[in-house]
Amino acid sequence: MDQGALDTAAGRASAPPSVDVTPSTVAPAPEQPLIQPPRKPRGRGRLALDLSLLGGVGLVLVGAVFAAWGVIERQFYSPTAFVERYVDYLAEGRAADALTVPGVDVTSADLEAAGLPPTASEALLRSAALAPITDVEVVSEEQDGDITRVTIEYRAGRYDGRTTFAVERDGSIGLAPTWRFAKSPLAVMNLGVTGSMAFDVNGFEIDKRQVSPEGADADPAAPVSLLVFSPGLYSVSVDTAISSTPGVAVLSDSPFRAIPVNVQAQPTEQFLNVVQDEVEEFLTACATQEVLQPTACPFGYFVQDRIASLPAWDIVTQPTVAVEPDGAGWSILPSEAVAHIEVDIRSIFDGKVRTVSEDVPFIVKGAITVRPDGNVTIVVTGPDTN
16 A cells, blocks of 8 residues: 555544534433432331330320310219209209209108108299309319219308218210219208298298198198208298298208208287287276176176175276287287276175275286188187186
8 A cells, every 4th residue: 555545544544524513413312310329128116116106196195085075074974063063053043953953853752761751842842932052162072982972162142051962873875974863952841830820931932731731721830841952041931910020041951851940920010909909999898897797808806795886897907918829820928907896885794885996907818810811810818707
């Protein structure tokens, strides 16, 4: 090969021919995939930690649910809530609702088994006979076997009260427990009222004949038995034209027991004035009888001689009348009075006449009957009256 051929060959080898290349004709280089480092397998320790965290969250949620349920149960389904609902009914004057609370209502057999009068009247178990109860506060809830004892304090009128209730389970509604009074919160007021067949309790008027088992034949002196709520304040008073009393306040604070109450009415001034007038009129009428012993009158004059003139009587001192209750009526208490007699007496021995002008002391008593219509009948008597 000659030198020129070598040069030509060398030139081709050292200088490649030029090529006209435009961007549109250049194919893009294929995109290289990202190379990720190999994923390390999750360790068992990390998994256990995650499960523990999830379990902790679950326990917190469960605890929150139970805590919320505990709050709800205490507020609405606990023995304390049960007692508070009953007392709230009384405080709001809702007697009918209070009677529907489980364990409140009682039967004659229940009363008799507890040694209470089985014929106790329900006349006071109504809103009209309830007095206000305020400032109710639960002070304790104690477990005693199957019994829960709930103690409350309250204000009844102007009196502070404290009552403990016995509560027991009465089943459940779903998850919510239900309760009832193990011992009824009712009590029995054995009320004796002397001086009146009618009286009122917290302004509610009652007649003994309406609440006594004997009805119209009720013994005026016998007490009547009345069921009352506990807690409850009951003011017993008499306010009639014949008798009255300022009232006796009775706080019923112990469930299912007897409460003895005695009220003695006092005669009104109006009644005393009527009796005084009637007695004076009666004695004045007696003094018009021109005899030594006026008929059915508490005074007279006794002589062994004969009278020479018709006796003339005059009441110089009228008695001061005082009365006291006596069964369904009243008794006029013995009181002193003085009559004066003027009479001429002829001696059966010598026929002489002497004039007697003498004061005659005597004692006035009497009985007052009160009729069902409220009118009275007064009978004046004395030690010597036949």
